[in-house]
Amino acid sequence: MHPGETDRTLLSPARRRADRARLEDEVVDVLVIGGGVTGAGAALDAASRGLSVALVEARDWAAGTSSRSSKLIHGGLRYLEQFAFPLVHEALSERARLVQTIAPHLVTPLPFLLPLTAPVWQRAYFGAGVALYDVLGAAFARGREIPRHRHLSRKKTLAAFPGLRGDVVRGSIRYWDAQVDDARHTLAVVRTAAGYGARVLSSARVVDLLRDGDGDGPDSPVVGARVADLTDGSSFTVRARSVVAATGVWSDDVGAMLGADAPSLKVRASKGVHLVVPRAAIDGDALATAGGTPSGLILRTPTSVLFVIPWGDERWIIGTTDTPWRLDRDHPAASSADIDYILDQVNRVLVRPVTPEDILGVYAGLRPLLAGESDQTSRLSREHAVITPVPGLVLVAGGKYTTYRVMAEDAVDAAVAGLPGAPASRTARLPLVGAHRWADVRDRAAELADGSGVPESTVARLLRRHGDRTGDVLDLARSDPALARPLEGAPGYLSAEVVHAVLAEGALHLDDVLTRRTRVSIETDHRGVESAPQVARLMAAALGWDEERTSREVAHYTARVEAERESQRMPDDHTADAARLGAPDVRAAV
Structure with a gap:
């Protein structure tokens, strides 16, 4: 039986106590700090290679960025305008793996309409971009999981999505991406890592790094971490041959543990706010497809894009914003200005405006963006970086949810560079818990x-x-x-x-x-x-x-x-x- 199918994946209270006790007596090959999707992915990558692994998370699995995304697995259509072709190609290849093998129960294809509001040039310009999007993803498509794009006339567009304003929309392009419940997917990655023997602890906050020798030199190797157990107030140490920090917008905290002179990744937080409204708030009918899947919308805004995404059978998710955030990172807050901005943008194309009274839920998350020269977070890189600032420590940050597996593989490759005989990554073909049958x-x-x-x-x-x-x-x-x-x-x-x-x-x-x-x-x-x-x-x-x-x-x-x-x-x-x-x-x- 595959490790992902066994009871070893169960994260029970007894399992947590056992993992906590064993970590004090072991030296693991890889300690991963951070229980978001990238950290969980690194733990799975390392454990599935046969390495001994510990994964610690200060709060809950996916409690930060990885539960507050747009819930999309996508190549990033808008990155084509930035000529980021390798990034889009990489993301589309990961999309195919998730839909076909890794998590087909959690990642499902979803059609989108890109409304056209200008004369002929817009159809030609956007059409060329969507065609390239299909081409970049075609090498990894198998069967009919992700159909190719189609051009729709104004009449067919309004039939497909009656809630769109006929005086604004001149037609549309229909293309496909995929959707995921991000928190449940991250949890499945953690459970699969546990099935391969990883010791996994949430409510376990790293408070300091362990250094070899006197620990004062800038090149003193990192050999583990001191951890506070937030379930009972106790503390313990985890010793490791290599440490991977996948802490996203908290990357600076890990860098600070090394001292002011150590190299580090410069990460900026960008806040993304989303609204959840009832399905009845927006009249978006199902296209005449075999599965009857309702289409989402992707809308251009002055600074980025806005999605209207079907969520389950009864709701829509509308988002997102893209603004710098320099305040509390644990609990980013949505303001009335954020909500008004989203409503203003989406209502420009809808017959019946969405009102504040329609809103069921609001959530805000922070994207970890690699800092560049520009202060505009919408222009910062969505590529990821992996560095080894001191021996024994690997930092990974940046990227996007869709490419978490590649980020994890790169981080573990760096972590095991000094471990002789470590095998290559297996996760490209590894089903998660729930996907095997x-x-x-x-x-x-x-x-x-x-x-x-x-x-x-x-x-x-x-x-x-x-x-x-x-x-x-x-x-x-x-x-x-x-x-x-x-x-x-x-x-x-x-x-x-x-x-x-x-x-x-x-x-x-x-x-x-x-x-x-x-x-x-x-x-x-x-x-x-x-x-x-x-x-x-x-x-x-x-x-x-x-x-x-x-x-x-x-x-x-x-x-x-x-x-x-x-x-x-x-x-x-x-x-x-x-x-x-x-x-x-x-x-x-x-």
Whole structure:
């Protein structure tokens, strides 16, 4: 059996305790700092090569940038205008691997319309770019997973997306990219790494690097890290032959641990804000395709692009912004100015304007961009860099979600350069947890639902979240009929998914479940507050929380939602940041 199919992938409380205990007694080949998609990818890359690996994350898996993206796996159509052909080609090749092999249950093809608002020149200009996009991706396309682009007339465009203004739109180009639930994908990478034997710990913050010898010289090798366990306030050391820091917008923090004179990566944070609205807020009908997949939109804005993306069966995601951010990196805040900007841009092409009252959820994330000469973050490089500032330490930063696997491979190649006999990367052909038997289960929702007490339509949604491990969730529902019921305030999710999040997916706090294992926090107008008490009770039973701890988790979550709502009423970044910081991180309570 493949390591990704075994119970070794389960991130249970007992697994965490065992990994924590073993790390104090081992010297691992590779210690990875950072549990976003790049760090998780590095842990999987190293572990699947047969190396001993530790992965530590200060908060939750994908808690930073990797749960707050546009949820797209794409080549970056707009980068063609910057002549970044190698970057686009690389991203499109990774898109194909994700759709076909690595995570077909989580990464699905999605059509987009590029509306044309000007006369003939725009169709010719954009058409040439989209044609090149297809050409760059064609070498990695197999079968019909990603169809080629098509030109649509004004009439066909309005039939495909009736919500577009007929007096503005003159036609469109339809092309395809792919969509992902970023947090669940990152989690699948972590679980797959665990299946290959990686020791994985969330709520484990690196507070310093261990240096060999006296540790004072600029070239003193890094031999591990000191780690604070945020579950109980204790601390421990992890010793390693090589350390990979994949900390994104926190890269400067790792550089500071080396001292002022050490080389480092210069990373700038760019804030991207997204809105979630009900499907009824925008009249975008399905094109006449075999699968009936509704199309998204890609719109040109003065500074970048704006997407309108179908999210599940009932919602749209609209975003994003692209502005410099120099404030709190743990909890970037969306201001009313960000929200107004998005609404203004999207409403320029819609018959019925989207209003603030339509908004269900708002989220803000930070892109780690390699700093260049320009202060405009939209022009900074989306390529990645890997450096070894001192022996034993590798820093990786930049890039984009789609190319995480390449970044991880490059980082591990650098980390094992001094380890004789280390094999080459295997991840280009390595399915993640949930993908191994996807072809066998993808169309079997009715059969899987039988005897579980769960409707077939719900099982179909479970398959898109859990793939061939959907049976693990249904087994919980069969064992306790109460777990077969929907969550209060979030009927798209099962109570069993909460228990599964604790027993198999490493969830330690209420926020982990409502924000990342599920998307209740952005998909409901109450933003998870109505679901919080029930979810906390389910988690308490699995984690052994007492009544005081359970109440504290609900209070923390409620305060977080209120702070975010308040920040979104503030006029600018500084006031929004101050409002958001009114609710401390739940992990700061230890």
